[in-house]
Amino acid sequence: MEQEVSAGIQRYVTRANELTAHRRAFRAQVRALKFDTVAVHGIYGVEEAFAAGQGGIVEPIFPSTSQAYRDSDEMEAGLGYLIPTWCYSRIHNPTVFYLEETLALLESYGCAGDASCLCTSSGMAAIKQAIEPLLALSGAAGEAVNFVSAAQVYGGTFQLFNVRMRERGASVRWVTEPWETGAWRDLVDEGTRFLYAEMPSNPQQACVDLAALAELAHEHGVPLIVDATIATPALMRPLAHGADVVVHSLTKTVGAGGFAVGGAVIARHGLASRHLGEEARADYATWLKLWPFRDSGPCMAPHSAFFLLNELRTLRLKIGHMSASTAAVAGFLAGHPRVERVDYLGLPDHPRHRLAARYMTLVDDGTPTFGHLMSFTIAGSAADARRFFDALQRVFRATDLGRIKSVATIPAISTHHQQGEEGRRLAGIPPTMVRLCVGGEHPDDVIADLDQALARI
Numbered sequence: 413m414e415q416e417v418s419a420g421i422q423r424y425v426t427r428a429n430e431l432t433a434h435r436r437a438f439r440a441q442v443r444a445l446k447f448d449t450v451a452v453h454g455i456y457g458v459e460e461a462f463a464a465g466q467g468g469i470v471e472p473i474f475p476s477t478s479q480a481y482r483d484s485d486e487m488e489a490g491l492g493y494l495i496p497t498w499c500y501s502r503i504h505n506p507t508v509f510y511l512e513e514t515l516a517l518l519e520s521y522g523c524a525g526d527a528s529c530l531c532t533s534s535g536m537a538a539i540k541q542a543i544e545p546l547l548a549l550s551g552a553a554g555e556a557v558n559f560v561s562a563a564q565v566y567g568g569t570f571q572l573f574n575v576r577m578r579e580r581g582a583s584v585r586w587v588t589e590p591w592e593t594g595a596w597r598d599l600v601d602e603g604t605r606f607l608y609a610e611m612p613s614n615p616q617q618a619c620v621d622l623a624a625l626a627e628l629a630h631e632h633g634v635p636l637i638v639d640a641t642i643a644t645p646a647l648m649r650p651l652a653h654g655a656d657v658v659v660h661s662l663t664k665t666v667g668a669g670g671f672a673v674g675g676a677v678i679a680r681h682g683l684a685s686r687h688l689g690e691e692a693r694a695d696y697a698t699w700l701k702l703w704p705f706r707d708s709g710p711c712m713a714p715h716s717a718f719f720l721l722n723e724l725r726t727l728r729l730k731i732g733h734m735s736a737s738t739a740a741v742a743g744f745l746a747g748h749p750r751v752e753r754v755d756y757l758g759l760p761d762h763p764r765h766r767l768a769a770r771y772m773t774l775v776d777d778g779t780p781t782f783g784h785l786m787s788f789t790i791a792g793s794a795a796d797a798r799r800f801f802d803a804l805q806r807v808f809r810a811t812d813l814g815r816i817k818s819v820a821t822i823p824a825i826s827t828h829h830q831q832g833e834e835g836r837r838l839a840g841i842p843p844t845m846v847r848l849c850v851g852g853e854h855p856d857d858v859i860a861d862l863d864q865a866l867a868r869i
């Protein structure tokens with residue numbers, strides 16, 4: 413319904429509509445550019461640089477907590493969402509806005525439809541923001557609210573789903589072989605609110621048939637949510653294959669330098685959900701930002717957005733290089749007698765190699781490319797895995813991944829510790845598993861470090 417506004421407010425609305433139309437036209441031009449160009453410039457073009465940044469060639473940091481208004485009419489128009497405004501940095505911030513626009517453009521690169529992005533304080537905050545409104549709605553009488561997820565998800569996600577969401581009465585139904593679309597079909601029913609997959613999964617390298625899963629979700633009128641943290645939009649863009657929402661931990665591969673914790677929810681316009689209202693379905697990420705996110709507060713710091721914008725500019729270059737190095741390291745480990753098994757989607761004999769190759773290619777190049785995360789199990793005991801791990805000299809021991817510096821961890825004693833033995837069995841995490849994320853070093857030096865550590869078992 414049209415809102416009655418005073419002439420003073422209307423003046424601001426008219427001016428804002430002109431600016432919005434101008435900005436949309438510029439954004440449409442950017443959408444037609446190549447991936448690297450979008451990653452380098454985002455929507456911060458020459459005109460924007462003079463309008464917002466005194467001509468500075470990189471997006472400025474706006475550390476201010478709040479925005480001043482010229483008068484009460486402008487304030488009312490802003491706070492009533494009648495004009496675009498950033499008002500208060502818990503809700504909007506110009507530097508965060510530049511990052512959101514760039515990520516929305518990269519994630520929807522090559523898609524017919526458009527998408528919007530909401531940046532959050534962390535990857536976990538992004539996942540929570542993305543799923544909560546879908547579960548919040550009370551079910552019809554007798555309907556058990558549930559969601560269906562691949563069991564192979566990051567340990568924090570496993571806990572969020574298995575513990576926190578159950579506390580609220582929404583139960584997760586785990587799919588242990590998520591690459592089999594039929595296994596999902598068996599678990600979806602009237603009470604299902606969404607399907608959720610991580611691709612490739614951390615650390616097991618599970619993957620799904622994205623297009624088939626999106627089709628299944630849509631048959632049931634629910635969205636498919638995909639955590640594509642490890643792939644990044646430089647290797648895979650799930651929206652192009654029918655997914656509705658993509659979540660990222662920007663802390664990881666996107667933010668490879670390791671200076672910022674952050675997350676993102678990127679949602680297609682016109683999302684499939686028979687549970688959400690019209691406004692939410694039309695532009696889910698913006699709706700989240702204006703309502704549930706505003707009321708809960710997990711906002712990204714402008715300094716983090718600044719670092720992450722800078723990382724995005726070289727994303728394709730970095731992921732291409734690190735993926736090639738990871739393939740070399742995986743090949744070395746696969747032939748080593750102290751290694752029982754290597755899970756890397758790029759290995760031609762990996763059971764999911766062909767499925768992954770359908771979805772993971774270096775953007776604007778087309779070469780199947782599988783990212784820089786892998787896991788392997790040591791031929792021996794849990795103690796042998798620890799001996800190997802403790803002997804690493806160049807590869808850092810850290811509960812981290814996605815870095816430009818190689819990092820390794822033992823998931824059973826770190827990322828997946830809290831989910832207990834039963835949870836780890838379900839997710840396929842033995843105590844001898846080592847997760848390795850290969851960075852930007854020369855692969856020969858990474859291999860040399862692994863080789864000397866394997867010799868110490």
Ligand SMILES: Cc1ncc(COP(=O)(O)O)c(C=O)c1O
Pocket residue numbers: 534535536537566568569610614639641642660661662663664673674675
């Ligand atoms: C695949 C994946 N998703 C989400 C997260 C959570 O991200 P954050 O640590 O930024 O909250 C992680 C963290 O390791 C992850 O690996």
